[in-house]
Amino acid sequence: MKTETFKYDNRIVRAFAIATMIWSVVGMSAGLLAAVQLFWPEANLSLQFVTFGRLRPLHTNAVIFAFVGNGMFMGVYYSLQRLCKARMFSDALSWINFWGWNAIIVAAALTLPLGFTTSKEYAELEWPIDIAITLIWVAFTVNLIGTILKRREKHLYVAIWFYIATAVTVAVLHIVNSLEVPAGMFKSYSIYAGVQDALVQWWYGHNAVAFFLTTPFLGLMYYFLPKAANRPVFSYRLSIIHFWALIFLYIWAGPHHLLYTALPDWAQSLGMVFSVMLVAPSWGGMLNGLLTLRGAWDKVRQDPVLKFMVVAVTAYGMATLEGPMLSIKSVNSLSHYTDWTIAHVHTGALGWNGFIIFSMLYWLFPKMWNTQLYSVKLANWHFWLGLLGIMFYAIPMYWAGVTQGLMWKQFTPDGFLQYPNFLETVLQIVPMYRLRAVGGSLYLIGTIIGIYNLWRTAKSGVFEPETEAQAPARADLAHDAKPEHGHRWIESKPVLFTVFTTVAILIGGAIEIIPMYLIRSNVPTISSVKPYTPLEVLGRDLYIREGCVGCHSQMIRPFRSETERYGDYSKAGEFVFDHPFLWGSKRTGPDLQREGGKYPDAWHYNHMEDPRSTSPGSIMPPYPWLYTQRLDTNSLPARIAALRRVGVPYAPGFENGDAQKDLATQAARIVVSLRVGSITNAPADAEIIGLIAYLQRLGTDIKSAPAAAQSTEGSVPVAALTSNPNP
Amino acid sequence: MIRNVLSDIGGVGLYGVVSICLFFLVFTGALIWTLLQRPSLMRAMGDLPLSDGETHTMNEGESRHE
Numbered sequence: 001m002k003t004e005t006f007k008y009d010n011r012i013v014r015a016f017a018i019a020t021m022i023w024s025v026v027g028m029s030a031g032l033l034a035a036v037q038l039f040w041p042e043a044n045l046s047l048q049f050v051t052f053g054r055l056r057p058l059h060t061n062a063v064i065f066a067f068v069g070n071g072m073f074m075g076v077y078y079s080l081q082r083l084c085k086a087r088m089f090s091d092a093l094s095w096i097n098f099w100g101w102n103a104i105i106v107a108a109a110l111t112l113p114l115g116f117t118t119s120k121e122y123a124e125l126e127w128p129i130d131i132a133i134t135l136i137w138v139a140f141t142v143n144l145i146g147t148i149l150k151r152r153e154k155h156l157y158v159a160i161w162f163y164i165a166t167a168v169t170v171a172v173l174h175i176v177n178s179l180e181v182p183a184g185m186f187k188s189y190s191i192y193a194g195v196q197d198a199l200v201q202w203w204y205g206h207n208a209v210a211f212f213l214t215t216p217f218l219g220l221m222y223y224f225l226p227k228a229a230n231r232p233v234f235s236y237r238l239s240i241i242h243f244w245a246l247i248f249l250y251i252w253a254g255p256h257h258l259l260y261t262a263l264p265d266w267a268q269s270l271g272m273v274f275s276v277m278l279v280a281p282s283w284g285g286m287l288n289g290l291l292t293l294r295g296a297w298d299k300v301r302q303d304p305v306l307k308f309m310v311v312a313v314t315a316y317g318m319a320t321l322e323g324p325m326l327s328i329k330s331v332n333s334l335s336h337y338t339d340w341t342i343a344h345v346h347t348g349a350l351g352w353n354g355f356i357i358f359s360m361l362y363w364l365f366p367k368m369w370n371t372q373l374y375s376v377k378l379a380n381w382h383f384w385l386g387l388l389g390i391m392f393y394a395i396p397m398y399w400a401g402v403t404q405g406l407m408w409k410q411f412t413p414d415g416f417l418q419y420p421n422f423l424e425t426v427l428q429i430v431p432m433y434r435l436r437a438v439g440g441s442l443y444l445i446g447t448i449i450g451i452y453n454l455w456r457t458a459k460s461g462v463f464e465p466e467t468e469a470q471a472p473a474r475a476d477l478a479h480d481a482k483p484e485h486g487h488r489w490i491e492s493k494p495v496l497f498t499v500f501t502t503v504a505i506l507i508g509g510a511i512e513i514i515p516m517y518l519i520r521s522n523v524p525t526i527s528s529v530k531p532y533t534p535l536e537v538l539g540r541d542l543y544i545r546e547g548c549v550g551c552h553s554q555m556i557r558p559f560r561s562e563t564e565r566y567g568d569y570s571k572a573g574e575f576v577f578d579h580p581f582l583w584g585s586k587r588t589g590p591d592l593q594r595e596g597g598k599y600p601d602a603w604h605y606n607h608m609e610d611p612r613s614t615s616p617g618s619i620m621p622p623y624p625w626l627y628t629q630r631l632d633t634n635s636l637p638a639r640i641a642a643l644r645r646v647g648v649p650y651a652p653g654f655e656n657g658d659a660q661k662d663l664a665t666q667a668a669r670i671v672v673s674l675r676v677g678s679i680t681n682a683p684a685d686a687e688i689i690g691l692i693a694y695l696q697r698l699g700t701d702i703k704s705a706p707a708a709a710q711s712t713e714g715s716v717p718v719a720a721l722t723s724n725p726n727p
Numbered sequence: 728m729i730r731n732v733l734s735d736i737g738g739v740g741l742y743g744v745v746s747i748c749l750f751f752l753v754f755t756g757a758l759i760w761t762l763l764q765r766p767s768l769m770r771a772m773g774d775l776p777l778s779d780g781e782t783h784t785m786n787e788g789e790s791r792h793e
Contacts, residue, residue: 005782082779157775223776232773237761244757248750266742274746469780507749511742 002473004152007466008081010368012094014463016074017361019102021451023070024357026109027062028444034059035440038588039433041621048625049113053547057124058112063349064122064212066105071357072216073097073140076163078364079223080144083160085153085471089146093139100136104129115545116186120201120580122208123177127188130178137174141167148494152471156494158239161501162219164494165247168502169211172509177204183642184635187541191646194575195263198583203254203509210250211505213348214316217356218242221289221313224360228305234291238284245281247501249274251508256327259336260557261583262572268329274508275327282320289313304379308359311387315351319344334409337553337587339429340401343394350390350443358382358450365454371461374453382450389443393436400432409561417564422590423615430619526573529701531648532694534663537639538631539694542687543582546623553584554593554698567594567699574702579646589620596700601670602677604692626688631667633685636660666693 034055036043044051077094081087088094107129111117117124125133144167148160177200180188190197226233233239255263255271290313293300300306322344326335335341366373373379407425410418419425532540543549556562558569570593575581599607606613609627611620640655651658667684670692674682682689 008781079776082781083775085780152780153775155772155775157772159776226773226776230777232770232777236769236773237764240761241754241757245754248753252746270743270746273743274750277750468782470782471780504753508746511746 003470004473005468005470006085006087007468009077009087009091009094009465010463010467011465012088012091012098013074013078013364014368015095015098016070016077017364019098020067020070020074020357020361021454023062023066023105024354024447025444025451027059027067028440028447030055030059030062032437032440032444035433035437037621038619039430039437041619044621046622046624048115048546048623051546051621051623053550054113054115054117054545056547056550057117057121058109060122061108061112061124062105064208065108066102068213068349068353068357069101069105071353071360072166072212072220073101074364075220075224075357075360076144076216078360079159079220080147080163082469083153083157083223084147084151085469086147086151089143089150093143093146096139097136097143100132100139104132104136107132111186114186115547117544117547118180118188118190118580119544119547119549119582120177120190120197121205121585123174123201123204126186127178127180127182128185130174130180133174134171134178137167137171141171145494145498150474152474156497157222158233158236158243159219159223161243161497162215162222164498165243165501165505166211166216166219168498169207169215169247169251169505172502172505173204173207173211176509177201181642181645183639187635187639187642189639189642189646190580192579192581193647194578194581195572197579197581198258198261198575199255199263199267199513201581202257203251203513206254206257207251209345209348210253213353214250215247217353218246218285220356220360221285221309221316224305224356224363225289225292225309225313228303228309228359228363229293229296229299231292231296234288234294238288242281242285242288244504246278246285248504248508249278249281251505252511253278253327256332257585258583259327259329259332260559261555262570262575264572270511272327272329276324279321279324282323283317286313286317286320289316302376304373304376304383305359305363307380307383308355308362308386311383312352312355312359315347315355315390319348319352322347333557333559334405335401336557337585338401338405339397339432339586340405341586343397343401346393346397347390350386350393354443354447355386358386358447361450361454365457366461369458369461369463371457374456374460378449378453382446382453385442385446385449389439389441389446392439392442394439396432396435396439400429400436403432404429408565409559411561417561420565422565423618426588426619427617525576526571526702528704529574529576531577531643531650532697533666534636534640534659535631535666535690535693536697537643538633538636538663539690539692539697540582541639542626542691543694544580548592549582549584551584551586551588551620553587553591555583556591556593562591566591568702571702574699577648579643579648592695592698594699596696596698597703600677601673601692601696602679604695605674605677605679605682605688608688608691623688626691627682627686629687630683630685631687631690633660633663636663 033043033050034052037052037055041052044055048054077088104125108125111126111129112124116126118126123130144163148156148164179191181191182188192200222233222239252274253271255267256275257271259268259272261268290310293306293310296306300310325331326340326344362373362379404425407419407428412418554570556566556569563569574593575583603614607615608623610622611618636659637655640650640659644650644654664684667689670689671682671684674680
């Protein structure tokens with residue numbers, strides 16, 4: 001048998017490792033600054049660029065795609081070569097992947113603070129960057145599949161299956177969710193509206209968690225845990241079942257982000273059932289990881305790599321038990337929109353992703369620099385600070401979430417809301433926000449200590465750019481091969497395996513989404529719901545730019561506690577012109593769906609200028625720049641045209657004069673109304689005027705429905721309000 | 728509203744039934760496949776990460792730490 005000698009590329013692994021460490025500090029610092037602003041709004045330094053609404057997407061993108069994304073590539077590029085006994089398919093593609101991905105992150109770090117955002121969570125980046133992401137992801141996928149095809153190891157280890165599932169699914173999710181029509185270089189409108197947009201977004205959003213934050217890291221767990229423990233995985237059979245059950249189930253679970261919303265009930269129930277079932281494969285995987293350490297727990301006490309790994313796998317188990325629990329509708333009715341969700345995602349991000357990345361870094365640095373870890377003591381400090389950080393983060397957030405959720409629902413014996421003022425429920429949990437920032441700080445300090453330790457480790461050794469390896473030539477393996485059958489047959493044929501994986505993930509998405517596309521009556525049309533006026537379009541885009549959706553929902557659930565507080569519950573037909581939907585997923589401030597007409601224009605003017613003037617103690621930041629910056633009326637024709645292309649029925653040529661006249665008339669009306677409120681210096685072309693127009697429009701369409709329809713509301717509300725009621 | 732949507736799209740129960748059936752088939756298929764594999768192959772597959780073909784493995788058999 002002919003043996004070939006070849007070299008593994010360590011340079012690309014080092015590059016991703018360094019990027020991982022740099023972005024970890026950036027992402028966590030952005031998160032800490034955002035956390036501080038929630039009890040001390042002045043921490044935005046009066047800069048629009050780092051105010052909470054714009055900072056939050058920067059934090060989530062930096063952590064998910066920059067820190068965790070680079071960490072994922074680092075682990076994949078190291079393990080894939082060794083599992084395939086082959087160098088990467090193309091060094092050029094490896095470096096295109098590295099520089100392209102990090103350029104995208106830099107673009108995100110510049111555009112998000114500037115307010116260029118689609119507002120769709122974890123998919124905020126605007127269309128030119130979306131295209132770049134697609135191209136770079138294709139480069140990664142080609143490199144991945146190419147390496148697998150030229151491998152010298154006949155069989156594909158389970159970790160590689162997880163990498164394949166990640167590559168194909170992220171591509172499908174990103175492309176489908178990012179379909180948008182440009183309205184300028186940094187502005188676009190989702191081709192989907194309202195309910196459809198919500199479903200597609202959370203099909204994407206949930207599976208970004210599944211296939212970006214989970215499946216690749218399960219693959220990495222299946223590689224690095226046996227490596228670090230120096231023993232094979234507990235049950236390889238279990239890992240096969242783990243893989244197929246997990247990828248098949250995950251893709252269905254998205255609608256659990258939309259329970260009790262205007263999403264059709266069948267889609268909600270489907271999402272809930274599959275989410276609950278997810279606990280089985282998830283725990284199968286967790287137990288498989290932990291049981292790999294049978295008889296090696298003494299090593300866990302001494303080895304920082306295993307310490308971080310064990311906590312990571314345990315956090316995975318906790319988060320994947322909690323996730324299905326939160327998907328049960330009755331639990332979700334309490335937890336949704338509260339900080340409970342924030343606690344849940346940070347158990348995953350800090351515990352699972354963060355700790356598994358640190359574990360890999362502590363494993364890789366001594367290996368690649370041919371040395372020993374600089375200090376086990378410092379690694380232990382990192383471990384304990386990180387663990388305490390997670391505790392100090394998660395526990396206050398659970399406390400805050402449950403407290404606020406219960407306060408929202410609390411009625412007096414006489415049947416009135418016990419806490420009718422939303423702000424009261426916020427002020428109650430501000431101490432928890434302070435504690436959360438302590439937790440975040442501890443975690444960040446631990447990270448910095450870890451980076452210092454790794455830097456000193458690298459300094460004490462000599463980097464090995466390539467590692468020499470030997471393996472039998474692929475041709476010899478093929479010659480020796482006997483006919484295969486069953487799973488063994490599939491996993492020795494990577495292209496077919498990729499096709500099967502793709503089919504598995506497409507089935508769930510198709511059954512969920514296609515009915516929404518095809519059947520118009522899934523979104524009952526309410527005749528009184530009309531497109532936004534030009535001024536409201538600009539106002540809505542400002543609402544999107546400022547990230548208002550990060551703190552304010554526009555989705556009143558059909559609970560008495562919500563209809564008492566906010567007004568009539570939300571109907572699917574109210575959102576047919578909402579490109580994108582702005583339902584939100586967190587209420588740090590109150591729901592705004594029925595905000596229109598609740599307060600005079602002058603109240604909004606004063607409130608946005610200084611929220612504490614109208615709501616003492618509010619933690620909302622002031623928005624002084626809205627009063628000095630002018631409405632971008634030049635872009636109005638492009639915006640109206642783009643909205644028409646996605647299906648909003650503006651008359652042809654509306655943007656060539658009529659829209660501008662309409663805008664000027666409405667702005668002048670608002671200026672007059674402000675004078676009534678003793679505000680005499682408001683310029684008609686200030687951004688605040690557009691925002692007021694939009695806020696005053698919110699949820700008012702349904703109020704102008706025929707009186708007869710209104711009177712029947714409650715018994716058969718939507719049927720009575722639809723233009724095409726059921727026969 | 729829910730009643731309206733349900734009656735409008737018609738045969739909505741089918742989605743749930745199809746989904747569960749598909750999952751049942753995939754899960755059962757994976758389970759049977761897996762159980763049919765030879766123990767020796769499963770062991771060999773599980774050992775893959777531990778044999779990466781490196782001609783010299785740094786720090787093998789010694790502590791990686793100070």
